[in-house]
Amino acid sequence: MTKVEGTTLIESLVATIIILSVVGISSIIISGSLRSHTSLPELQAISVSDSLCEQIIKEGAFSEREFSKNGLKYSVSFSTYSYSQSILKMNVVATNSLNQKVGSFNYLIPNY
Amino acid sequence: MAFQFKKGKLENHLISRFLSVRTGGGVMLFALFIAVVLVLITSLILSMNAMSSRSNDIVLRKHTCRTNIRNAIVLALAKPDLFNTGQTISFSLFDEFDDSVSVTRNFWGLYETIFVSTKVQDHSYSQTVLANTFWDNSDLPSLWINPSQFKCKAGGTTIIEGKCKVPGGRFEKTTLNKTPFTGTVPVSSMIDNTDRIPELPDYLSRLKFEEIISQLPPDFIMNKGEPFDGYRSFSEPCLVTYFADNTMIEKGNISGNQIIICNGVMAFSAQVNIKDIIIIAQSILFENNFEGSLQSFARDSIITGDNCTFSYPSAFVIYSENNNNSSGKISLGVDSKLSGTILCWSIHPTIRNHFIIVLSEKSRVDGNVFCNGYTEINGVVVGHVITRNTLLHLAGGAHENTLFNCMIAEPEKINSQYGLNLLSDKEKLKKVKLLK
Numbered sequence: 001m002t003k004v005e006g007t008t009l010i011e012s013l014v015a016t017i018i019i020l021s022v023v024g025i026s027s028i029i030i031s032g033s034l035r036s037h038t039s040l041p042e043l044q045a046i047s048v049s050d051s052l053c054e055q056i057i058k059e060g061a062f063s064e065r066e067f068s069k070n071g072l073k074y075s076v077s078f079s080t081y082s083y084s085q086s087i088l089k090m091n092v093v094a095t096n097s098l099n100q101k102v103g104s105f106n107y108l109i110p111n112y
Numbered sequence: 113m114a115f116q117f118k119k120g121k122l123e124n125h126l127i128s129r130f131l132s133v134r135t136g137g138g139v140m141l142f143a144l145f146i147a148v149v150l151v152l153i154t155s156l157i158l159s160m161n162a163m164s165s166r167s168n169d170i171v172l173r174k175h176t177c178r179t180n181i182r183n184a185i186v187l188a189l190a191k192p193d194l195f196n197t198g199q200t201i202s203f204s205l206f207d208e209f210d211d212s213v214s215v216t217r218n219f220w221g222l223y224e225t226i227f228v229s230t231k232v233q234d235h236s237y238s239q240t241v242l243a244n245t246f247w248d249n250s251d252l253p254s255l256w257i258n259p260s261q262f263k264c265k266a267g268g269t270t271i272i273e274g275k276c277k278v279p280g281g282r283f284e285k286t287t288l289n290k291t292p293f294t295g296t297v298p299v300s301s302m303i304d305n306t307d308r309i310p311e312l313p314d315y316l317s318r319l320k321f322e323e324i325i326s327q328l329p330p331d332f333i334m335n336k337g338e339p340f341d342g343y344r345s346f347s348e349p350c351l352v353t354y355f356a357d358n359t360m361i362e363k364g365n366i367s368g369n370q371i372i373i374c375n376g377v378m379a380f381s382a383q384v385n386i387k388d389i390i391i392i393a394q395s396i397l398f399e400n401n402f403e404g405s406l407q408s409f410a411r412d413s414i415i416t417g418d419n420c421t422f423s424y425p426s427a428f429v430i431y432s433e434n435n436n437n438s439s440g441k442i443s444l445g446v447d448s449k450l451s452g453t454i455l456c457w458s459i460h461p462t463i464r465n466h467f468i469i470v471l472s473e474k475s476r477v478d479g480n481v482f483c484n485g486y487t488e489i490n491g492v493v494v495g496h497v498i499t500r501n502t503l504l505h506l507a508g509g510a511h512e513n514t515l516f517n518c519m520i521a522e523p524e525k526i527n528s529q530y531g532l533n534l535l536s537d538k539e540k541l542k543k544v545k546l547l548k
Contacts, residue, residue, distance in 0.1 A: 084187065
């Protein structure tokens with residue numbers, strides 16, 4: 001019976017290729033997963049939009065505006081709601097630095 | 113050629129030897145170990161990422177649901193005529209993705225309930241709001257007494273605030289029980305000569321004792337056993353519990369989306385916990401120390417013991433055709449409090465049936481009192497009193513249109529919603545509270 005004492009060079013090469021492949025594939029999967037599933041900007045936009053709506057109702061300052069916060073750009077517009085003339089529709093659109101829409105939120109505000 | 117052959121053979125031999133050289137350790141086993149570890153780490157990261165992503169998705173869906181509910185409530189309150197009572201209307205708020213809502217509007221005694229529900233993917237959410245259209249008290253005098261030959265007299269420590277409509281357009285300060293007048297009445301510019309208190313508007317006919325049972329919410333469940341013990345959610349069908357005879361409920365928690373109907377006298381002990389329900393009975397009694405928030409509709413009487421508390425929004429209503437010519441009486445006991453509205457109104461008043469409200473000593477009403485009979489005020493009303501006559505019982509007898517040791521105060525802004533102005537039905541609803 002032949003006693004194996006170590007690993008041949010070809011086996012080392014195969015082992016290296018296996019490790020590199022696994023590392024590569026893992027990195028691709030993890031980075032892809034992170035990129036496709038993260039919702040943090042939208043959550044951030046929700047929080048900012050909700051606070052903004054409360055602030056606008058409290059202050060009664062129904063003026064259109066644009067501003068940036070934490071890397072997101074917000075655009076606020078007002079229009080009359082189609083179902084009732086006595087209701088304002090406030091729309092907040094949040095975009096990222098690539099000008100991609102992160103979220104769009106509608107709020108109805110009674111004007112009485 | 114021979115040399116070249118030998119050289120090629122030598123190279124193959126060297127390569128073969130080089131490839132078959134064995135190192136000292138198990139590189140292959142090590143590589144497999146590293147690969148397995150990496151796969152495990154990748155799986156862990158992926159699963160954590162998936163959980164985080166799912167959690168974020170749930171937050172986003174919940175936010176969309178909450179925003180839909182909020183927007184639908186704003187619409188229903190501002191434009192109630194879009195939603196007929198007893199019907200469920202489903203629609204898209206902005207004709208966009210994930211913004212469908214359903215709105216159901218129902219009467220709930222003097223108030224109304226707006227039930228709103230929405231579903232975003234597999235996440236659904238609902239909310240019920242208690243609201244009313246009788247929120248504008250701006251034109252209502254603090255005290256309005258029908259035209260009468262008896263001028264309005266104020267005695268003792270009586271304090272009257274705000275605009276008043278009283279016979280003759282002024283108060284007569286008088287000494288009663290040998291006690292001179294030490295209170296305050298409004299200046300003359302705040303007092304008008306009175307005019308006739310109008311009949312209750314047609315839109316209130318749904319509150320008549322003879323009508324209210326036919327106004328039960330649709331899809332209600334009739335129950336002839338014990339009432340539901342606990343808070344019944346307004347997202348479930350209304351539970352109507354019927355008692356055929358005089359009934360005393362001694363303990364339990366009867367709250368939420370429930371109506372108790374009794375074809376006799378309905379009595380509640382202080383151990384009963386009641387919140388947001390409607391009670392309909394010939395007569396309704398509450399023991400001393402009772403606490404709760406409810407709307408009572410009776411044909412004959414609503415009598416409370418002493419030291420009772422009826423929290424906002426509560427209501428005592430006797431509004432009946434009065435076909436058997438009997439009297440109606442609402443009595444708030446000594447040291448008792450009510451936040452809400454009291455209505456004691458006969459549709460066919462005659463000289464023989466006196467509808468009367470008695471507010472006992474040290475009692476307090478935060479809200480409005482409407483009566484087309486007599487109102488006896490011995491405590492405090494922070495709100496408005498609209499009555500045909502006031503009444504005072506002293507040792508010497510009964511005095512009409514006389515106020516003694518009582519107070520009718522103007523409500524602060526925050527309390528101005530406690531009492532409903534039943535004479536003014538606005539086109540918009542105002543939120544009273546969120547219901548479970």
